[in-house]
Amino acid sequence: MSIQPGDALPEVPLQRIANGGVETVDTRALFGEGRTVLFAVPGAFTPTCSEQHLPGFVQNFQQFRDRGVDVACLSVNDPFVMQAWGESQGVPDGLTMLADGNAEFTRALGLELDASGYGMGTRAKRFAMLIEDGVVRELFVEAPGEYRVSSAEHMLQQLG
Structure with missing residues (x-):
């Protein structure tokens, strides 16, 4: 069963590039205070993710x-790929x-996808x-092959 609105996020370490190196940070430190929109993509540099999903959040970041909402992008990739993808997409500071390299956080959320048919x-x-x-207030999971409810525009509508 996947995480639901009202559930606390599981505590799992994630990685990012910061201060010139790999930094491990747990989800409590990332999301324990304040409001954040966390969106996940199946893969950095993949078509829908690179042409629509991440660009929508870049364009609407401000x-x-x-x-008063922070924004974070998650993918089951390594932190170097996430950094390179962010740079290629013009991701703003903030x-x-x-990176959820071993999909530990993704599995803890119950939101994993078997993409082995695509070699992923x-x-x-x-x-x-x-x-x-630290608590999920809203959750929007796309049906396979769709891109609607996880978009930046949809999330902005939910914020009112």
């Missing part, structure tokens, strides 16, 4: 910030690119969630 192994389903003080 609108989230104006509403939009956190998170275990990945995250495409989703977006609003987290407030």
Whole structure:
């Protein structure tokens, strides 16, 4: 069963590039205070992720910030891939690119996707969630092959 609104996020370490190296940070430190939209993509540099999903959050990043909401992107990739993808997409400072290299967080959420048919192994389903003080308030998981409810535009509508 996957995580649901009202559930606390599981405590799992994730990685990112910070201060010139790999930094491991747990989900409590990342999401324990304040409001954050966390969106996940099946893979960095993949078509829908690179042409629509991440660009939507890049383009609308300031609108989230104006509403006091942080934004983080998650993928089952390594932190170096996430950094390179962020740089190639012009990700602004403050939009956190998170790596879940072994899919531990993704599995703990119950939102894993078997993409082995595409040679990609275990990945995250495409989703977006609003987290407030470490608790999931809203969760939108895409049906396979779709991109609608996890978009930046949809998440902004949920924020009002």
